[in-house]
Amino acid sequence: MSAATLVDRQQLPSAARVVVKVGSSSLTSPDGRLDPDRLRALVEVLAARRAEGGQVVLVSSGAIAAAIGPLGLPGRPRDLATQQAAATVGQGLLVAHYTRAFAEHGLRVGQVLLTAEDTVRRVHYRNAHRALNRLLDLGVVPVINENDAVATDEIRFGDNDRLAALVSHLVHADALVLLTDVDALYSGPPSRPGSRRIGRVEGPADLEGIDVSSRGSSVGTGGMVTKLESVAIASQSGIPVVLTSAEQAAAALAGEDVGTWFAATGRRTSIRLLWLAHAARTRGRLVLDDGAVRALVERHKSLLPAGVTGFEGEFEAGDPVEIVGPDGVVVARGLVAYSSDEVPDLLGRSTSDLRAELGPGYDRELVHRDDMVLVRRRRPHAATVPTRA
Numbered sequence: 001m002s003a004a005t006l007v008d009r010q011q012l013p014s015a016a017r018v019v020v021k022v023g024s025s026s027l028t029s030p031d032g033r034l035d036p037d038r039l040r041a042l043v044e045v046l047a048a049r050r051a052e053g054g055q056v057v058l059v060s061s062g063a064i065a066a067a068i069g070p071l072g073l074p075g076r077p078r079d080l081a082t083q084q085a086a087a088t089v090g091q092g093l094l095v096a097h098y099t100r101a102f103a104e105h106g107l108r109v110g111q112v113l114l115t116a117e118d119t120v121r122r123v124h125y126r127n128a129h130r131a132l133n134r135l136l137d138l139g140v141v142p143v144i145n146e147n148d149a150v151a152t153d154e155i156r157f158g159d160n161d162r163l164a165a166l167v168s169h170l171v172h173a174d175a176l177v178l179l180t181d182v183d184a185l186y187s188g189p190p191s192r193p194g195s196r197r198i199g200r201v202e203g204p205a206d207l208e209g210i211d212v213s214s215r216g217s218s219v220g221t222g223g224m225v226t227k228l229e230s231v232a233i234a235s236q237s238g239i240p241v242v243l244t245s246a247e248q249a250a251a252a253l254a255g256e257d258v259g260t261w262f263a264a265t266g267r268r269t270s271i272r273l274l275w276l277a278h279a280a281r282t283r284g285r286l287v288l289d290d291g292a293v294r295a296l297v298e299r300h301k302s303l304l305p306a307g308v309t310g311f312e313g314e315f316e317a318g319d320p321v322e323i324v325g326p327d328g329v330v331v332a333r334g335l336v337a338y339s340s341d342e343v344p345d346l347l348g349r350s351t352s353d354l355r356a357e358l359g360p361g362y363d364r365e366l367v368h369r370d371d372m373v374l375v376r377r378r379r380p381h382a383a384t385v386p387t388r389a
């Protein structure tokens, strides 16, 4: 929203539009059920922000947790069908709590349920963008969650961290605030003696050696790994991120030295490529010869069938796939232009041969360079760099 990218947490009070994501672990009591007091405390902070003139988009988890009590479940369900059923029950209850809590401050909320696809398919993206902007113009606080009931296992995020980053891109947010049950990113598991708070991260290099492997809370899903994926998506598209606990939300929004500040590392870029780089679940792999690896990595070429020696998996045209070298190391991710049924006839063949034999529709690239991101690192939080391949 603002003209310039925020470069420091002290500028947060002047941010015109922020996306705040709150995890299940920050809205629940120790038994994993929704805690209305914690929810109201968060709403108070967000309402204060609105009173100061800032716009707020809330991405809230907690639908599944909100259904545990009412459905008499022993704890958070593990299987997808029960999670989906619980989410449909809990989402209504969650939004009812938000509606009441925001109303105490004279504010209205609008529920928006999104799938990963809605943030990357052009028509869905435009619709979601328009609806969210109109809600904000009307002074409403959008309350967003993943559309768990319709999101199948393949297209589902499961956590809301990456969804929040894509939403930040969608609404052109000035900053993303990730609220969780730890007050900051630590050098190792927060419970391990000697782990220290990381106050500021300028880019992926500052994350080298940081241990995020320990599991998150019992109610949250992604732990720190998906938060760092979220950070990568937002920061690489020019949106800085603050990660802290819900208790520190007011201090973070006031620009105080709390949590971890992740500086923006890139400029606004295609959301489709960000999704491909960080969030898409791939359906298969294409195996390349050395020449094709060099053409992609060094000369940023499209992938032609001639350089492909094999493939794995079942995919449709348009699905995300991994692109690996002869040694199996992933070099890129891309949207494949043919289905896995068609690929066997194309392997190793030149486009002119294919055109002559199969017709003009078969002389296209297997993966176009505009539909590809190169993979430069293998660590999860810095896995891919969404520059056009």
Ligand SMILES: Nc1ncnc2c1ncn2[C@@H]1O[C@H](COP(=O)(O)OP(=O)(O)O)[C@@H](O)[C@H]1O
Binding pocket: 022, 023, 024, 025, 026, 179, 180, 181, 182, 184, 185, 186, 187, 188, 189, 190, 210, 211, 212, 213, 214, 215, 216, 217, 218, 219, 220, 221, 222, 223, 224
């Ligand atoms: N290096 C680290 N620094 C901070 N937290 C970490 C780190 N590694 C793992 N974690 C864990 O990540 C958890 C937060 O993730 P999660 O439970 O998914 O929260 P949420 O429900 O807010 O999405 C914390 O409880 C913390 O124990």
Ligand SMILES: N[C@@H](CCC(=O)OP(=O)(O)O)C(=O)O
Binding pocket: 022, 023, 024, 025, 060, 061, 062, 063, 064, 065, 087, 145, 146, 148, 158, 159, 160, 161, 219, 220, 221, 222, 223
């Ligand atoms: N859509 C789900 C989110 C799942 C979840 O636990 O996410 P998170 O707590 O952000 O890791 C829900 O509302 O329960």
